Amino acid sequence: MKRYQDIADPSLAKALAHPMRTRILSALENRTASPSELAEELGAPLGVVSYHVRRLYALHFLKLVKRVARRGAVEHYYTTVAGPRITDTAWESTPTIVKQAMVAAALTEIGTAVSEAANSGGFERAETHLSRSPMTVDQRGWTEIARELESVLGRIGKIHAESQKRLLRNDHEGEQLATAVLMLFNTGPAGSAEASTADGTRHGRRGEDRHRSASDGRFTGRS
Numbered sequence: 165m166k167r168y169q170d171i172a173d174p175s176l177a178k179a180l181a182h183p184m185r186t187r188i189l190s191a192l193e194n195r196t197a198s199p200s201e202l203a204e205e206l207g208a209p210l211g212v213v214s215y216h217v218r219r220l221y222a223l224h225f226l227k228l229v230k231r232v233a234r235r236g237a238v239e240h241y242y243t244t245v246a247g248p249r250i251t252d253t254a255w256e257s258t259p260t261i262v263k264q265a266m267v268a269a270a271l272t273e274i275g276t277a278v279s280e281a282a283n284s285g286g287f288e289r290a291e292t293h294l295s296r297s298p299m300t301v302d303q304r305g306w307t308e309i310a311r312e313l314e315s316v317l318g319r320i321g322k323i324h325a326e327s328q329k330r331l332l333r334n335d336h337e338g339e340q341l342a343t344a345v346l347m348l349f350n351t352g353p354a355g356s357a358e359a360s361t362a363d364g365t366r367h368g369r370r371g372e373d374r375h376r377s378a379s380d381g382r383f384t385g386r387s
Contacts, residue, residue, distance in 0.1 A: 174257040177250045181262045183269035184216045196229045196243045313346050
């Protein structure tokens with residue numbers, strides 16, 4: 165399955181701004197579920213979840229996997245087609261209020277996943293990673309960092325795909341859930357050197373400016 169689906173149309177990006185749609189996409193990544201199962205899992209009314217599932221299906225973010233007859237009704241089961249990834253051009257053209265809604269929804273999902281991981285031992289392994297790197301850069305530096313993160317995301321996608329193949333061959337032996345979160349954003353008001361050079365608390369080993377962490381969950385959003 166294609167891991168990401170590039171979204172170049174700002175109107176489609178706008179359709180993803182509702183936090184419930186972000187939660188549904190996250191819940192359905194790498195699994196299949198019905199609206200009733202999602203409603204129970206997300207703690208939301210079935211009618212609300214069903215509406216947003218239908219909209220995501222109509223926009224081709226979800227695909228119908230099967231229909232199951234239950235107590236005189238037919239239950240529909242869906243999964244994600246691919247994680248939506250908004251292109252730079254579409255993101256630039258997306259209204260600010262929509263961007264804010266999408267970022268807020270994504271950060272809520274990330275915060276929930278990180279908190280759950282922190283409370284369940286998700287940060288205990290030696291290879292886990294968590295870092296914050298405030299810096300001052302020019303426009304070229306900003307662009308180069310953005311491209312580097314895009315490249316890292318691509319490599320992570322390939323690693324994930326190869327891992328999926330091995331798990332299938334080995335009957336899912338050693339399977340574990342992991343989440344990688346990549347971010348790049350302006351700190352404080354645009355052009356504020358003071359904000360962008362604020363020092364953060366860092367921990368590391370062998371002189372590295374980092375502390376590693378991993379979390380259990382899923383994240384779907386803009387790269």
